[in-house]
Amino acid sequence: MAFRTKTDYLLWLVVVGLAGWVIPGGGHFLIRQPRRGVIIFLAVSLTFGLGLYVGSIGVIDSIGGWAWYLAQMLATPAVRIFDSMARGDAYPTMGRSCDMGQIYTAVAGLLNLLSILSAVFMAYAGRGELIGREEDDA
């Protein structure tokens, strides 16, 4: 992709990063790496969903578990909605289920951070243009 200015180029990198945050794997779709995008989407979504299933949406707690919340927020901005739903001990959770839910959802967020950085780097290096076609031919 040819960029007219350096600003366009930087804006493209920001868009790729934001797409990867809003929808896990979205950044890879933008840089024409759909296989990576599908794998990342499924892995991050299923891990996050399993965490919510095990611990209930009560594991998302921006006040009592703010450190976990920071990692959970990396999975998708929709975590903010879950946090407002679960506010005020609406869905209490504790013990091993809570631990497991927090670990699953936080790891899903950290995996998405890895994927966002990977997508931005690939966009920076122009790998989406070169390898994207190669993948399509395979």
Place this chain on the structure above:
Amino acid sequence: MPDLNLIVAAFTSPENIGTTPASMMWMFPLLAAIAAVYKANKLRVLFWNVFIREAGILFLFLGGFMILAIAVMNLVVWLITQ
């Protein structure tokens, strides 16, 4: 709609996970996700057969290491408490 309500309701109450050795099985889905995402980002060119093989090897390696760590820690505790 009642089915959808049941699905949503499943996310509003925590599952019961005990402190039994069997609860350690919960680490395997997490390891599978870590292996899949890591290899999806790491492989320079992503072919399905290579990806599945590489992610499978990494999953087995991580799982084996975790089982070994569990065994060693249990052994240490057993030796201390003897």
